[in-house]
Amino acid sequence: MKAQQTLTFTVTETIHVAGEGFVRLLARAPGCDWSRRGAESAVADITVDGIPRAQLVVHRGEALAEYTVALGYLEPGNPLVGITFRPDLSPPGAREVQVENASLGTIPENHPDYLLWRFAPRLYGRPDNATSDTPLLLLARYRHEGAYTRLAYAFVWSDQDADRSMLQRLAQDGTPMDIDWVYELTLERRTGRIPKAVVQSAGQLTDPLRGRFVAGHPVLATATRNNMVSVQGSSPLLFALPPVWAYDETKGPRERALDAFPWALELAAKEIRREANFVPSTLDPRNYLYLDFKTTLSPGSLLAVQATLRDGRTSVSDHNNPTLTVFRSGWNRTALPLPPGTTPTQLASVRFLRRDKTPAKHLVESVTTFVLDAKFQPQPFRLAITV
Known part of the structure; x- marks a missing residue:
């Protein structure tokens, strides 16, 4: 039987400077763990002055953890934010959401990240996102191009229930999590006009953004089991994740942004264990060697990485499967x-392999390597690499 509704936790603070608002809270979900089937998380409503703004999936279980929810634009004043457990949206084993502390804040217009917050999308999730493929992070970046600023957003999900396997994501993205850019817009800085705004929809097509907004923010909807989005649709779960500055695409892969959030990788590992019938070592992200590198590849070029141990055993990133190779330049x-x-010291060599038969040359440079410690924190793993 599901728990009964618990009392609303409320927080109010004086907002002195208008801006994009947020609530930061320390919360836990007693009896829940993302690896525990039927008790993966607990869901709470987030309201501002009684008006719903989003739902929060408390997915980090019984331990107190920090969560941040974007609230939209807040004027100076004393807004009342409510946090209320939703047993009807939670897995059956969820009993309550306990909030130990919460505080409000704003990102004012003169803040360097204001534009990222101002145009950050909201996302209607799938109805089962309290137990599977939950959105964890919203990565964001901007680039100035003459008189315009180009902003792009990508959601990070804990897993992907269709399309690309976990092994494929590890081989081609270096993470078990699912990352997809979902929304991009071009802003004319002088006038604030937006001449172009597109959404990446199913089939990796781009659709123009339509006029649907919550608290001044564009609203997307998860449309497929592999987490592609649409400009149509809704669900009981509306995610309002704060944007995280993602990466400088000229200096490293986008996945480098995930290194600052080991808890997200731990959550993905828990989902892998929960959904697998058995758990071989290849399903634990801590049993991998990770490589960041920059490539210049001709069309049709396919790359993999092979490690040879001193005892003669070998391991390859593509698992000897041609669909798991690296094929992108950059x-x-x-x-x-x-x-x-x-x-x-147990590795005799690590080298890049060509998996295609094209005569074109390739270039690999700026290779760095790391492993994950017991707490999923990246640790340098210094090796000589043959490129």
Whole structure:
């Protein structure tokens, strides 16, 4: 039986400077764990002066953890923010959402990240996002191009229930999480006019953004089991994630932004364990060697990475599967499985392999390597690499 509705936790603070608002809270979900089937998380409503703004999936279980929810534009004053457990939206094993502390704040117009917050999309999730493929992060970046600023947003989900397997994501993206850019707009800085705004929809097509907004923010909807989005549709779960400055695409892969959030990778690993019938070492992201590198590839070129241990055993990033190779020019991240506890001295060599038969040359440069410690924190793993 699901728990009964609990009392609303309220917080009010004086907002002195108008801007894009947020609530930051320390919360826990007693009895829940993302690896526990039927008790993965607990869901709460977030309201401002009684008006719903979003739902929060408390997915980090019984331990107190920090969550931030974007609230939209707040004027100076004393807004009342409410946080209320929603048993009807939560898994059956969820009992309550406990909030220990919460505070309000704004990102004012003179803040360097204001534009990222001002145009950050909201996302109607799938109805099952309290138990699977939950949105964890909203990555954002901007680039100035003459008189215009180009902003782009990508959601990070804990997993992907269709299309690309976990092994494929590790081989081609270097992470078990699912990342897709969803929304891009061009802003004329002098006038504030937006001459172009597009959404990446199913099939990686681009659709013009239509006029649907919540608290002044464009609203998208998850449309497929592999987390593609649409400009239409809704669900009981509306996510309002704060934008996180993602990356400088000239200096590294976008996945580098995830390194600052080891809790997200731990959550993805829990979902992998929960959904797998068995858990071989290849399903634990901590048993991988990760490589960041920049490539210049001709059309049709396919790359993989091979590690050879001193005892003669080998491991390859593409698992000897041609659909798991790296094929993009630019910055990439890949990962290849290693026996648990492998140290650099146990490796005889690590080298890049061509998996195609085209005569075109390729270039690999700026290679860095790392592994994950027990807490999913990246740790340098210094090796000599043959490119």
